[in-house]
Amino acid sequence: MEEEEVKILSIAIPCYNSAAYMRRCIDSLLPGGDDVEILIVDDGSAKDDTAEIADEYEKNYPGIVRAIHQENGGHGEAVNAGLRNATGLYYKVVDSDDWVDEDAYLEIIRTLKELVAGPETVDMFISNFVYDKVGAKRKKVMRYGAFPENEIFHWEEAKKLHIGHYILMHSVIYRTMLLRECGLELPKHTFYVDNLFVFQPLPYVKNLYYRNLNFYHYFIGREDQSVNEQVMISRIDQQIRVNKIMIDTMAGRKIANKRLRQYMISYLDIITTISSVMLLRSGTEENLEKKKELWQYLKSKDTGLYLKLRHGIFGRTMNLPGKGGRKLSVAAYRITQKFYGFN
Numbered sequence: 001m002e003e004e005e006v007k008i009l010s011i012a013i014p015c016y017n018s019a020a021y022m023r024r025c026i027d028s029l030l031p032g033g034d035d036v037e038i039l040i041v042d043d044g045s046a047k048d049d050t051a052e053i054a055d056e057y058e059k060n061y062p063g064i065v066r067a068i069h070q071e072n073g074g075h076g077e078a079v080n081a082g083l084r085n086a087t088g089l090y091y092k093v094v095d096s097d098d099w100v101d102e103d104a105y106l107e108i109i110r111t112l113k114e115l116v117a118g119p120e121t122v123d124m125f126i127s128n129f130v131y132d133k134v135g136a137k138r139k140k141v142m143r144y145g146a147f148p149e150n151e152i153f154h155w156e157e158a159k160k161l162h163i164g165h166y167i168l169m170h171s172v173i174y175r176t177m178l179l180r181e182c183g184l185e186l187p188k189h190t191f192y193v194d195n196l197f198v199f200q201p202l203p204y205v206k207n208l209y210y211r212n213l214n215f216y217h218y219f220i221g222r223e224d225q226s227v228n229e230q231v232m233i234s235r236i237d238q239q240i241r242v243n244k245i246m247i248d249t250m251a252g253r254k255i256a257n258k259r260l261r262q263y264m265i266s267y268l269d270i271i272t273t274i275s276s277v278m279l280l281r282s283g284t285e286e287n288l289e290k291k292k293e294l295w296q297y298l299k300s301k302d303t304g305l306y307l308k309l310r311h312g313i314f315g316r317t318m319n320l321p322g323k324g325g326r327k328l329s330v331a332a333y334r335i336t337q338k339f340y341g342f343n
Contacts, residue, residue, distance in 0.1 A: 005034070008112050010176060011092045012039045012082025014075050018096035019048035021219075026057055028099035030064070035109050038065045039082045044072025076186030076193035083179055089116055090125065091176040093169055093197065097219045098132075104213040108173075111211060120152050123178050123205040129170035129216035142171065147210035154206065155259040166267055169194035170216040178204055191235050192242045195271055200249050202264055233282045236275070240294055243275045251301035269309050272298070276318040295319065 011029055015022050022040075029038050038061075040054040054067035068081055079093055090112055094100065108127060115122045126147065131140040144167070146159040161167075182204045186193040232239060246268050255261040272294070279291040295318075299306040309315045 007037045007088035008035045008109055008116065009090045009092060009173070010037050010039060010082070010086035010088030011094055012041055012079060012086070013094055013096050014041050014043055014078030014082070015045060015050050015054065015096045016043045016072070016075075016078070017045045017047045017050055019045075019050050019053055022050065022053060022096040025094060025096050025099050026065070028102065029094065029105070030061065031102050031106060032064075032109055034064065035113070036064065037086070037088055039085055040065060040067050041078040041081050042067065042069045043074070043078040043081075044070060072189075074187075074189040074191070074193075076190055076196075077188045079186050079193070079197060083176070083184070086176050089176060090173050091179060092173045093194075094216070098170070099217050099219075100215055101213075101217065104211075104215040107213055108211060108215060111209075112173075115152075115209060120207055121175065122152060122207050122209045123175050124167075124201075124208045125173040126167060126171050126208065126210045127173075127213050127215040129168070129218050130214050131220060132217040133220040141214055142168070143212060144171070144210055147208070149210055149212050152207050152209055154208070155257045155263070158208070158259055158263075160259075161263060161266070163266075163270070166270065167198055169197050170218045172198055174201060187241065187245070190241055191238045195242055195267075196245055199246055199264070199267055202260065203253070203255055205260075229278075229281070232278050236278050236282065236287065236290070239275050239278060240290065243271050243294060244297055246271055247298050247301050247305075250305060265305070265308060268305075269312060269314055272309060273314040273318060280318075291318075 009032065011032075013022065013025055013029075026038060026040065029036065032038075038057075040057060042051045042054045045051055051067075051069060054069070057065040058067040066085065068085055070077070070081055073080075082093065083091060104127065108125070112125065115125075126144055128141055128143050131142070133139070142165065144161070144165060146161045146165065147153065148157055179201055182201045184197070184200055186196055250264060250268055255264065275294060276291050279287040279294075295306070295310070298309065310319065
């Protein structure tokens, strides 16, 4: 009996009542053929035909598409389910309202195959993504000019990333075993866990590879989207939960590589800024208290890290006293817009 050929890439699509748009996402991934497995994770959808659509694709594309049905656990648990079931050497998450560019996709698969056949193991593969914003005449592309192109490189060879040019879930493909070895498990029923997906494995990443290809189309425009500002404010406790887990990941940790340490501190800085800005913009006394408590949590976990963030440009801006200070703090909101791309 012939052994099944190992898949190069496992792609998880978390789906929750996604029937209106999931077909475009899945169809954009089918050109990967037998090199990929597409894991459609139906996260307890009950209001539409998400489950039936997943089963239909599994039936029509055996050996390529698998439907996974589970009780509702939220986006993070859908990513966890994909990782538990993944058989590919590399793992990618594509949200059900997003899609990929076919030419870039095929080029990335070809590159991954070459890397797998080579002498060095690549832990993290990075490519560009496009902010596909409804109504925008020009689509903003997130590129990573700080990274060497088309070669295996290490953190010390990367230049300092500009503010707003962080590695996001849309731009990253991880080695599957690295995610398992680092014990990645995202919290259930929590939005914004995509930041944890990128952040928590970083200390385990040694070899990186960047292709300057516009691969991933990140759709922005649904009213109920998690990065809609009002939605974010209504879910601020989930943003804070993610922020605190990121603090726990960094607190007291000795990261020998200077460039990686700088990058992780910078990433935590922007997430703490986003949490603080959203708490400020809500304008309620309760949320102003939550902002104070978040900074106290950071201080209690790691005084050195707290001082670094507190006395950085964002930290100083976020903690100016009085109404005038809060008004100035919201100027940092422009940074969060760059990070998430919302209005």
